Amino acid sequence: MARLAGVSEATVSRVLNGVGPIKEQTRARVMEAAKALNYVPSALAQGFARKRSGNLGVILPLLPKVNLFSTHYFSELLSGIGMTASRYGYDLLLLFREPDEPREYERMFQAQKIDACLILGAQDVEPERHALAELAANGRQFCLVSQRFEGTGYNAVDADHREGVRAAVHHLLDRGFSRIWFLNGPSSYSNSADRLQGYCEALHERGVPFDPERVLLGNYSRTSGYRLSEEIEGLVRSGAADAIVAGSDRMAIGVLQGLKEKGLLAGIDYGLVGCDDSEGAKLTDPMLTSIAVPFYEMGSQAANQILSPLAQGETSSSFQLKLPVELIVRGSSAR
Incomplete structure (x- = not known):
């Protein structure tokens, strides 16, 4: 190819790998020679030349008895990440992390397996x-x-979980419910704290005292x-509770199913709101009122914010994005 283009082998290498300044006329001759010879560049070789792997790492928690790809949360996030990464010519390298396994994220960079990474399911431990x-x-x-990890400045893309639960509590109070309990997830997740804050704020805004005894703990x-x-x-039969806000649709569906077996119906005997607006929310009877979280957009935004500067040979500026949510009202919160 070098002989056909009339340049050195080093020049051919620089043109094909996009390394260093090259005259446009020289680049055109090399590309014409490559076309004449039906040359197909090696992605692996190009990666070595540019000191890039072409991989975006995605770190995922490996949860016992949970098929991550069938859950609304992870499937939507990964779809958004994958579609955006493909537009930048990047492949995804998935790393599944056991709960008690050491977090050796730096090793992937040192081995040049990835150029950047997105971390899903991180915990404040x-x-x-x-x-x-x-x-x-x-x-x-x-x-x-x-x-999020407050005070660190780490790049983060999240949803406005606080506002979502705040809107859910206001909705229930407007429907005439007054003894609203909150079913939260583990405190090691920042969105658990955000949802609890939204619950407390909504009660305060309506003059309803916050009772910590009305907060139950699940694991999503x-x-x-x-x-x-x-x-x-x-709680429902005694009159101590007349509505529940759950931090995930999965927990809300578990409550709905369990109470239905005991003869209590959501939307009739009590109000119920979930969070995520998963497909399952539309399949329950009654259908579940839920806080729609834009997981696909979150994954897409995270990938775009990281990969856009890399594609230009730059590093990303620090960013913290929070996307809006929406309360979708259905039969489970009827009165």
Whole structure:
């Protein structure tokens, strides 16, 4: 190819790999020679030349008995990430992390397996904080999705969970419910704190005292909601509770199913609101009122914010995005 183009082999390499300044006339001769010879460049070789892997790492928690790809949360996030990454010519490298496994995120960068990474399901625990601090100290490009660490300045894309629960509580109060309980997830997730804040704010705005006894704890799974339905049954029958806001549709569906088996119907005997607006919210009887969270857009935005500067040979500026949510009213919160 070098002989046909009338240039050196080093010049051919620089043209094909986009490395260094090249005269447009020289670049055109090399590309014409490549076309004449039906040359197809090696992506792996180009990656080595540019010191890029062409991979966007996506770190996911490996949860016992949970098929991540069938859950609304992860499937929507990954769809948004994948579609955007493909527009930049990037492939996804998925890393599944066991709950107690060391967070060795830096090792992927050192091995040149990835150029940047998105972290899903991060928790506010010491091993996570240490791993993220290591990435930041080494100038690595990464973004947290649906999680924040206050005061760190880490890149993050999240949804306005506080406003979502605030709107849900106002909606229930407007429907005549007055004894509203909140079913939250683990405190290691920032969105759990955001939702609790929204719950407290809405009560305060309407002059309803906050009672910490009215906050129940699940783990965002349907099973945890179903198990808590036994306790909630007693609360509803005694009049101590007339509505529930759950931090996920899966927990809300577990509550709905458990109470239905006990003869209590959402929208008639009590009000119920979930969060996520998953497909399951439309399949329950009655259909579930839920807070729609734009997971696809969150994944897309995270990938775009990280990859757009990389595509131009730059590093991303610090960013923290919070996308709006919407309350979708259905039969479970009727009166």
